[in-house]
Amino acid sequence: MKGNKIKSKKSSFGIVAIVGAVLLLFITVGAVAAYKQLKNLWDDQFVISDFSEQVSITSGKMVKSDVIAENFGLRKGANFNNINFSEKREKVLEKIPNLKSISVVRRMPNKITIVAEERSPVARLSLRSSKMDSGRVVDSEGVVFLCSRGTRMLPLIRESSAPGTKPGKRLEGRAAAALQLIEACRDGELQELAVLEVDISKQDFLLATLGGDYSTAKIAWEGMDSPSPASRADLIHRLQHLLSAIKSRVGAGAVVWNATDLINPGRIYADTKNFIR
Secondary structure, eight states, X not given: OHHHHHHHHHHHHHHHHHHHHHHXXXXXXXHHXXXXXXXXXXXXXXXXXXXXXXXXXXXXSSSOHHHHHHHHTOOTTOBGGGOOHHHHHHHHHHHOTTEEEEEEEEETTTEEEEEEEEOOOOEEEEETTOOSOOOEEEOTTOBEEEOOTTOTTSOEEEESSTXXXXXXXXXXXXXXXXXXXXXXXXXXXXXXXXXXXXXXXXSSOEEEEETTTOOEEEEOOTTTTSOOHHHHHXXXXXXXXXXXXXXXXXTTTOSEEEESSSSSTXXXXXXXXXXXX
């Protein structure tokens, strides 16, 4: 009898264990199903269902809003939570050098505003041996990108060797100095120099073509290969000196002006060998 009771207890315990395991399985399955359902409901909040209502992109003339949307992975059905906007932003700026900056503002749960600022070209780039327009331009920060619309009247920087500075890179050395020269002549009285072209192929100076009479000017200044406030001040001083010489008519009819210190420091020479202190 005693053995039967022990067997009966073991049998009852086994049944309880099985029932408990089954109940735990059902609870686990139910919990997983409930979690998945809740997660789906949560994720649905971040899905783009109406692109025009949920996504606002402000772009410029060169890079259209649909290009920016595609590069960010923004399309109907996309989930905001699956997009790393910080990482995408850096990749887009690296991929499209025409863009100067991109601001991204998310409004929870499912709206976003993107504002892209394009670079403004201040000069064109070409090779000294080429008569073709390369389409390469540079902005005031020295970043090179491609743009052919409305750039024909911009000053030209002639680089000395192929392939020239590639889009996405910054100007260096004499090319950067040429940009500094052009930038200096964009404001105030120095606009009168009307720089049309800067050839950087010479070893000791930049050769600038001036728009007034298509004369040329050899220009060099302290620290021209290492931009700094001091080098810019020296450049401005030399350009003002050059403009004063041109206006004075001492070198009337000059074809070439020399605004370097190669002959006599601090003096501006015309091809007539006249000079101004």
